[in-house]
Amino acid sequence: MHKQATLWQSFQHMRQLAGKQQKPLDRTLSQSAIAAMLEGAILLALFPVAMLFESDLMAGNVTSWLIFILFGLAVHFALNWHALSFSHGQPYAELVYELHEKLSQQLHRMPLSRLSQYRDGEVANALAASVEHITMPMGTLVQVLVRLAVLPCMVFLGLLWIDWRLAAVMATVILALWPINKLKQKMTEANFAKLSQAMINSNSAILGYSQGMAVLRACNATNGAGNRLRQRIQQLCDIQTRSEKRNIASNISYGLVAELGVWAMLTTAVLLVIYSDLSVLYLPVLAIIMLRLVEPLGTFAFMLPIFSLMRLGAKRYSDLMDINPLPTLGHTRQQQDSSITFKQVHFSYPGTNNPAINDLSLHCQANSITALVGPSGSGKSTLIKLITRYDDVANGSISIGGRDIRSFSQSELMSQIAVVFQDVYLFDDSILNNIAMAKPSASQAEIEAAAKAANCHDFISQLPNGYHTKIGELGGKLSGGQRQRISIARAILKNAPIVLLDEPTAALDSESEIQVQRAMAELAKGRTLIIIAHRLSTIVAADQIVVLDDGAIVEQGQHRSLLEEKGLYHSLWQAQMRTKQWHFNSVE
């Protein structure tokens, strides 16, 4: 049966995720299973107990049954107590801890190129919450499930012993439920694709409507857009309603077969009492047992959404954990200096055919400045990312001081490189920690020196809590330039021999722009620098200027010689010079 299979699979998946806690989990599950068997046995023992009512109630042999029941109950309690020690004891805390730790280690180890697929807020959130979803049903809910599976089996065996005809009715009912359940399953699956498409449509309409609200108002287009949004939302509702209505028949037939099935057994029992030899005293016991079986079936419906959350969470978690880290090669050559060499490098982003870097060779001497120039999409950022081993090259090699970067461990490699990104990321922590993360052993004096060099000491000191001000407390009050300078201070403090710099293009006012520029100059001193330059005037004095187009080097040299070549660099330079002189009356 399809449903059982997936339920079984996700059950196995859950066991596997339990890792070190798998043994305690298994123990819990077997204890629950034994407890459920015992529960069945005790319930079945009520049949002989009921027979005692026929004779004298206070006769001697009642005690032996009573002792069995009491003893059984004590064991049942003990088993349950132990079984719950997983979900309500130390193993659960350990399990949550281990899953959290494994997740953070994997995030730290996996290739950045793969991790970038998780950067979207919703995706990242779902990933973080997956641990919660995996662990929530472990223990309690699974125990309920075990009980649900074991108890009917026990009852069936008991009925075989009491009267095979009752067992036959029970088997018939279960067999009748089978095809109906399968039909239900099929209908749900058939609807699933349509439903999720409608959900995606409605979600993207909602997102567009909220993000575009300012534009909609400016264009007096709120009404039209509002109506389109309502249409999409209504479409989703229509599909949901339709599938709900379509399911009515199968739901009702399933419910009727299940509930009336139990009553069919009771009816059969009554008939057996009248027309055969079944004792009338069995009837109340049978009713008690059968109605106990129906009740948990109702709660089962409640657990299903929690299980499907678990299933999704487990899949999300395992998919991430299955990503292999980039391999570390054995190294053959000692690192000479901090020069960087690209040798016939090819690289494409996963899922694309176009090469982002196409047979590129380049040598950047130690302590020299290399400027990367070119139109957007020419491969400048990719080149910088590849030095940090964002992903591995498809062909060729990148080496630092003659040693292939793939032979470094991640921390060895990163200890040599400081990066200043376009979009600055500051952690929701103090400014001090945001700078100090580059060198946790740094003294306050060292941190302040780096901040001074990056031109951010003054404004930090003016904050109410100085260096201990939390980024979160400031809200949006840090300007783009201030954030840039904090990130440069971080890079200066790191004092790495290689600096990769992506010049900010975002609009800064001129005063903060100058301060950012000075901070960048400070960072560049005495290091191997590769800079993505958006403003060509900045890099006029670079040791080499590399002009990229379509992932390949088209020109290379120093400013003057490149201008004389009258190629792409020359035209880029001309365009920028024109822009610089431009003002809005110049068109007229």
Next chain:
Amino acid sequence: MKNPIWALMHSVRGRIYAAMAGSATSYLLNLAAMVMFAYNITQPQALTNLTWLLICLLLVAASTVLRLASFTISHLASYKLEVDLRSQIADKLASLPLGYITEHGSGRVAKLMQYNVTNLHAFVADSTPMLAKLYVAPLASLLVCAVFSWQLSLWLITGLTVGFVVLSRAMQGHGDTSALYEEKNAAFNQQAVEYIQAMSVVRAFDSGSQSYDRLHNTTVEFKELLTRWLAASGHSVRFAMWLFTPLPVLLWVGLGGWWLMHLQVLELSALAVVLLLSGGLVEGIMPLMWLNHAIKRSQVAATDIQQMLAQPSLPEPAQPEPVKFSKTPSIAVENLSFRYAGQQAWALQNMSFNIEPGQIVALVGASGSGKSTLARLLPRFWDPEHGRICIDGHDIRHLSSEQLMSQMAFVFQDNYLFDESLLDNLRLGYEHIDQALVEDAAKAAQIHDFIVSLPDGYQTMVGAGGVRLSGGQRQRIAIARALVQDKPILVLDEATAYADPDNEHLLMQAVAQLMQGRTVLIIAHKLNTIKDADQILVIDHGQLIERGTHDELLAKPSRYSQLWQAYENSQTWLLTDDSEEQRYA
């Protein structure tokens, strides 16, 4: 039970009540069948006439159908409610000051409309019928038990009371700890998200694993909290969970029944009825505990939605007077003061100036000086606390949105493009406009050539499934859009901020085209672009400190000349050295 969802549910309240009544009735019918069965099988004469058994079966069938029907009703009601709420939120969003979205972030607003509404589903669709049953079940069962034997019922109630005392001991401090649990869990999730999004930074600077430590510390704290919690409450919870299973209850009732029968105050039929009902009595308690989780979540979701819907809308005149604007209107800003909600400091203070028809006025100042705030007061992102803004002498607060927006176009730093074709994006709100006119606008905005170079031209889809545009291209489309709309007033805030360096000049030309023949308020950091403005207003800490033309302001020592100097320096700066002789000429 005080749940904010009930207030949000009013449009479907009737259906929900129907579903709850159906669910409760379904339980009662089932109860009747059970009682009838238990009673009759202990009556010898009942076995000769089986009419009662037939009635039992009919009752069960009716109960089943009614139960399923009530769930269907509640689900359908929930889907309708989702549509209603989303529409309400959408309408509210369209009437709130635009500043609301700026302050809260469009992502959060969208989340409210998607996930918060979806979260209500668990309560409205699944929980309401269950709740009705869970309230009716113990009451009705105990009542029936009492009718058959008050002594045994008393015995049962005593047992249940003991159980509940144990349970409440187990739940002691549960509220506080579970709040702490939620908090720590959220802290881990938030830090993990931060970690995922900032991983490139973490790797680049994480020599001492400091940021990893942040996450690690949270993990450890979470584990310690869990350990403490489980150690404190684990035992009593485990005991209570066992106590509320059928076996102990059956034994309790069985023992009591045996004793009472021994005292000859209990009939066998009464014992059968009570035994049958008591098992079901306790089994309803566990789902209630699971339900609690879903209910809590939906409460949180509902509270957020309520708060959003309770925000005051941007006040607009109910009956705006018809206004005739001139072809190029004037703008007057009079004694304007504004501060952001919850802030002490003034963002803009006592500001007055006029923009004559067709004038170009530039706002200049350091970041955070209040330029952008001022630009956003014109399209009424917020209303000022004091003073007013007039267009052609009409206070903008006395105009309807349509009237105001018919006069004003704005192009800001980030310009949203919709998941539609480029053509539809360009003529948004002006769907009747001819494609030829749209193309003219695109040509003027220097984006036509790019658009026709795409395989589908103007029909190319934008967004996830379509073409990806660079910052500069998006801005040129926004400018073309403003050209299509052809409004007499133009507000530009860093309209060239995300220019791609290699095609910045195209963007500049587009802006110049757009400004012609209009009344313009412009903000730009690149001061050379605005040096021809008719009037330059220098803003510092929310105050208007200087005004004049470029030449006038440069003629004397001024804040403007400082800014200009800084601009010049930033343009001629070299990475390698800032000494004068290396500067290129």
